[in-house]
Structure formats: structure tokens, C-alpha cells
Amino acid sequence: MTEQIATLGQLLDAAGTTWRAFDIGRHITKLDKKQFLAIEETKIPYPYPLAGHAWLAIQFWDVKASKEPYVWFLKFPLDEQSRLVSASRDHFANMVIEALGTEITGENAEGKLDNNPYVFTPNANKLAAFNAQVKCLLKQSASQYYEYAQLYFSGTLGFENWQSVAVQGIADFAMRLDNDKNLTNLQSAWPQLPVEVLQPLSAMLEHVTIPPAFAEQLLAYGLNAIEQKDEIALVAALRSISKASAQGLTAQLVDAVLNSEMNTHSDVLLTIAGRCFSTLEDPARLHVFMDCCAHHTDIEQLFVSIFTDLVAIPTIRPHLLGLLRLENRSETLARAIGRLFS
Template sequence: MTAQISTLGELLSAAGTQWRAYDIGRRITKLDKKQFAQIESTLTPYPYPLAGHALLAIQFWDNNATLDPYVWFLKFPLDEQSKLVAASRDHFANMVVEALGTEITGEQAQGKLDNNPYVFTPNANKLAAFNALLKREINRPASQYYEYAELYFAGNLPEDAWQNLAVQGLADFAFRLDHGKNAEHLNASWSSLPMPVKQPLSAMLEHVAGNTQFSELLYKDCITALKNKQLDVLICNLRALSASKAQGLLLQAVDQILADELANEADVLLTLTGRCWSAFSEQSRLFILLDKAAHNTQVDGLFTSIFADLVAIPSLRPHVLSILRAENRSETLSRAIGRLFS
């Protein structure tokens, strides 16, 4: 990298672009430029690590842009403190400069980073969700699939019409709940949606801060699913609730789930860890989660995976490490912790 360009932010600015950065590993979350600069300079750890990496979406456009922005999906390794491995970032930026110079927009840039080792393709749900978010943020129309989804949730299509819903249409609907009567229609239809609709829709809603009324519905449906022992329904409701602004309701739901036998299920534990991580800054709640994971025998290495995931999150790291010194651990949890260091 040149002496003048030492960060991705500087590279993007030197190329004359406007840009935004998002975490796309956990919940799609915008990173403000000051925060991103601190991450790049390794002054602060990456806030949302996933499997030892920062998964980023960099959206950029030139100042005279008439087309949709360009997007880089990038995957950079993090160190044991969840700080960016700057050498990898430097390597990527050097490759960009060598391939494109500072002409990173326009037709000449197309395809030139296809084999870059730091470029990755998010899964279909993440791609659809990010595309829906991007279209909304730059005031572009939703995809061609949105209108059909809107008609479906309004109850204006035949009962079996769900079979023709597209994932992108569900994403567009989820990110446009404040359009028309979309929120009202979702509230009215959510509890009776067929699972082939509810599951992909919940994967979109986990990136959307729903209103309080919808959050209350999701909480009630979580409790009903616990009573009826409906594992798949519970997980859908929990995913949809996880990004809610009504964090009190989410915490109540998490506590109810942890007190139920369904919390012994690996899929529930993984959903709690992966989507509701903010709930575990409370020590007693974290303790219960880790104890449940230690007792789980369904999935080999589940405790190790959950511990590694949570301890890497900077906001949770001190809480997770304090469990190592806790004296009132069950024998099973103590053994599980011991295996981490064997």
C-alpha cells in the first residue's frame, strides 16, 4: 500500500467515492465511519466477530453516480482479542490498487476482484436482506418480487399463493414494514403463516427493529410455542424478536426459554447465542446458557463452539471469562470448561 493510503477508508476516499460499511456476519448493522476508522487502526476490537472473522459489506459509489452503488463483501481474520489483522487488510488493499488503481467504480472494475481471497459471497438470506436494505437506503424501488409479497400479506391472494413467494420479496417486505399497511398486515397474519414462509421471513426480520405491537405478539407466540413444545415455531419467533427495540420483551422471552426444557435443544442454544447475544451481558443468564450447553449431548463440541463464539464478542468477553473463576459451577460445566484447556 502506498504511504498515502493506509486504510480501506482512505482507499475509498482517494478513489473519489462516497461509502458506507456494514457488519454482515451477525445482524446487518451499519458501522459509522469513526467506529470503522478505530477498527481499522486496531484501536478497538471488531464489535460483531463471527467464527474469528469480520464479515463486512462495503457499499460505495462515485459522486456522479446514476447507477446503484457497488458492494464489496469482505472477510478479514481477527486476532484473539477480536482486533483486525491489519496485514490482511493491507494485502487486500494492495491487490485492489494493483488490479484497479483508484478507478474502483465503472465497467473496468467488473470481475477484477472475483478471485480475491478476502471477497466472499453471503448466503442467500443475507444477500436478499442486504439488497432490500440497500434499495431502501438509497431510495430505489424494491425488487420485482415485492408487490407479490405485499399482496400475499394483505390477504389478497389465494391460500396456496405462498408457494410463489420469492426470498427477495420477503426481504423487501420485511424492510418496508412502515410502507402502507404492511406492519398491520404482518401482525394479522404472522401467527398463522405456514412454516415455509415463516422461516425465511424470520431470517429477514432478525435484521429489522420491529414495532412494540409486533414484538409483543412475538413474545406471546414464543410462550405459546414453549407450552406446545413447537421447536421450529419457537426459533422463528425468537429470530424475529431478536432485533426488537423492545429489549425488555426479548429478555423476558430469553429467560422463559432458558427455564424450559426446550432450552436443552442445540438449535435453541445456537439461536440464543447467535441472535440474542446482547442478552448475555447479564451474568446469571450467561451462566444458565453455558450450563445448558455443557449438558447438551446432541452435538459434539457444542459447548466449545458457544463459548468461543461468546468470548470473542468484546462486550461479552469479560463476562464469559469471569465464568472461568465462578465457584458455584455444576460438575458438568466445570468439566466442559476444563476441556477447553486440555
């Protein structure tokens, strides 16, 4: 059996499962099966590397046996070109086959991969967001916490009474903005939300392709946060708008940040690099952003850390490497780049 199985896709097919693959390192993004196969065959680099790894969620189920899907959360190392290290994937596949054969669903599979070195547990926010998104994709009911979250965002309970609103409920609400009056209620509620709700909510919205009207509201909110020098509000705005359908609005907010006095704040810079990274595919914006990182002084390794993170992203890598050869850059940026090779 092992000789016939060269990829995870083949392993899942051989087990007779229906399956989907997602990147969950940055945004939760469904990977097309052809794209996933090309990644596995190292024909293309992994599109969303994070900390030198591919962070994957593989959802699979045996239609005949159960409607409830199983999920593997897997972390595989990538090489310097962000291509999958096939040996690690092969090692995982062999461990699965040794432990389970091709019976990867059912009671036999429970707990068998708990100590597998490639398996990880996402943080609570990511797990809640993934669970909510999967239920939407499978057209299943939301969790038991959803209705209470709906009630909270409608304003009925009072926005100060957030203590009983579950993170899973917030995730279910964020993933269902096109249901009922959820979007309208959220837009009305947004200016009044306490930070205790705003932070987990923005951690969910960063996985949602929000519509332009809400993105415009978030842009205005973010611009006001810059004026007020409110870092928490600005980070929430950046995270929430990061996957907006109108990426031009996301770029407007990023540009406003880079032209403001908040352009060297570590949390702001890390949020742009980690969540609004697609806006940095523009070489001119990337130049300004890296210059801001170079001028940051509080965290010694911030520039190196962000450079290492971004140079791994295939759509940004050529522009960032081009920056190394650019002549018209500030002395501060030139020194920061020099330290990369010292």
C-alpha cells in the first residue's frame, strides 16, 4: 500500500474519504485540490508560509459511515523556496499507514495520532473560526452559542454585558454575516463594542471576505484610530479588513498607517505583515513598509523577523529581494538590510 501512496491526497482517496484542505497559518483559506496536489508534488511553492512551515487543516469524512468530518491539523516544514519538504510529508503518511492502515475514520482512528510530531492544536480563536467556517461549508447548524451572540450584537443585552458571549458564538456570528440581520447589526454595534469583544471578533473577521460597505466603515474606523493614536482599535481594524473583497480599501488603510506617526508600532507592523500581507505585493508600498520596520527601535530583531516572514511568501519574495538592490533607500533601511548579512 505504501508504495502506491505518494501524497496525502492519494492516502485520503485510498481510504475512500471525501476531503478538503485548508491553509490555516494566516487566513483560513480553502486550497483547491489541483493546487494542493501541485504543492504536494513540489511543483509550486506553498502560497501562505508562516514561520517556515505549511499550517494545514485536512477535513475528511466517510460519507457512508458518518456525516461528521474528521480533521487533521498538520504542520510541515518548507524549504528556502517555500516548497514542501516531501520527506516530512512521507514520514507522516507512513506513520498514518502504520497506525491505521487505510481505516483512517471510525473508532479505530480515535487518539492514534495524538503524539504525531506533525500534528498540532490551533489556538482557541483559530479553532473556533475553523469550526464555524466548516459548519457553513457543510451547511450545518451553528453551535449552541450562536443565538446568544446574535442577541448580543443586536444590542438587546447591552454591549457592556459581554461576559457570557462565547468565543465560538462570536466565530459563528462572524462567519454568518450574510444571515438574518447579522451584518446590519454588526455595523450598528461596531462603534460601541468593548475591547473584550473587539479583539476576539477581529480575530474571526480576518478570515471573512467582508463586503465593501462594511470595509468602508472599518476604513473610517481605522483612520479615526490613527488620529486618536489608539493602537488596539487600529489593530482590530487592520485584522478585520485584511481579507475584504475590496482590497483597495485594505490598501488605503495600510497606506494611511505607513504615512502616520503609528508607522513604527510593533503590533501594527506585525499585523500588516501577518494579516494584510497581500497589500505588500505592491513594490512601492513594500519599500515604505520595510523602511518603517527599519525605523522601529523597541524590538531589536523586528526587522529581521518581518523580513524572514515576508521573503518566504512567493508573491512578495521577488519584490523584497529587489529591495536589496535598490539604490534610493534611506540610510536606516540600508543599515537594517546590511545587518541581515552580518
